[in-house]
Amino acid sequence: ETGVTQTPRHLVMGMTNKKSLKCEQHLGHNAMYWYKQSAKKPLELMFVYNFKEQTENNSVPSRFSPECPNSSHLFLHLHTLQPEDSALYLCASSQGLDYTGELFFGEGSRLTVL
Amino acid sequence: GQNIDQPTEMTATEGAIVQINCTYQTSGFNGLFWYQQHAGEAPTFLSYNVLDGLEEKGRFSSFLSRSKGYSYLLLKELQMKDSASYLCAASDSNYQLIWGAGTKLIIKP
Numbered sequence: 001e002t003g004v005t006q007t008p009r010h011l012v013m014g015m016t017n018k019k020s021l022k023c024e025q026h027l028g029h030n031a032m033y034w035y036k037q038s039a040k041k042p043l044e045l046m047f048v049y050n051f052k053e054q055t056e057n058n059s060v061p062s063r064f065s066p067e068c069p070n071s072s073h074l075f076l077h078l079h080t081l082q083p084e085d086s087a088l089y090l091c092a093s094s095q096g097l098d099y100t101g102e103l104f105f106g107e108g109s110r111l112t113v114l
Numbered sequence: 115g116q117n118i119d120q121p122t123e124m125t126a127t128e129g130a131i132v133q134i135n136c137t138y139q140t141s142g143f144n145g146l147f148w149y150q151q152h153a154g155e156a157p158t159f160l161s162y163n164v165l166d167g168l169e170e171k172g173r174f175s176s177f178l179s180r181s182k183g184y185s186y187l188l189l190k191e192l193q194m195k196d197s198a199s200y201l202c203a204a205s206d207s208n209y210q211l212i213w214g215a216g217t218k219l220i221i222k223p
């Protein structure tokens with residue numbers, strides 16, 4: 001497999017559930033990102049990891065908890081979410097953190113919170 | 115504050131040319147990206163401009179004017195498969211990407 005793979009592609013959960021999103025990249029990149037994409041809104045950067053270390057947390061509520069066990073895998077743990085958290089969650093990777101190189105995105109996990 | 119503006123939606127005809135504009139206001143500047151995103155798919159990289167001028171890649175070209183805080187993406191010989199959203203993003207002085215909300219391009223036969 002190549003590129004960035006996200007699972008599940010679709011997730012429906014209640015506000016009291018706990019679930020996790022998974023991202024895997026097969027590109028040998030060192031940086032990985034979680035973005036939130038809502039309709040007609042700009043991409044919102046949530047978390048950044050570089051060499052497994054979290055370098056950014058853009059004031060994301062604690063009900064979102066990231067985990068990066070190694071440079072190839074990234075998780076987003078979800079608990080007690082709100083309906084406004086319904087969105088497409090995109091994972092991306094890049095060679096480094098200088099942001100002059102392109103980001104490689106996964107196809108996203110479409111989350112619906114009931 | 116930092117901001118990116120691009121049209122919400124545009125419509126064009128198959129075989130024609132379309133120009134998607136993007137204006138940006140950032141604290142410092144380290145380049146301008148364009149990404150294409152088909153419905154239900156991952157955004158994919160189209161271009162990166164850091165110097166003024168036009169860069170051409172086949173049917174797609176991207177232009178940058180740093181003094182005007184302005185970029186455009188030019189698509190020629192439009193095909194139905196070009197129907198997608200086009201995302202503009204500027205890199206600021208801290209190399210943070212500031213994203214626009216995207217332009218949905220509809221191609222009609």
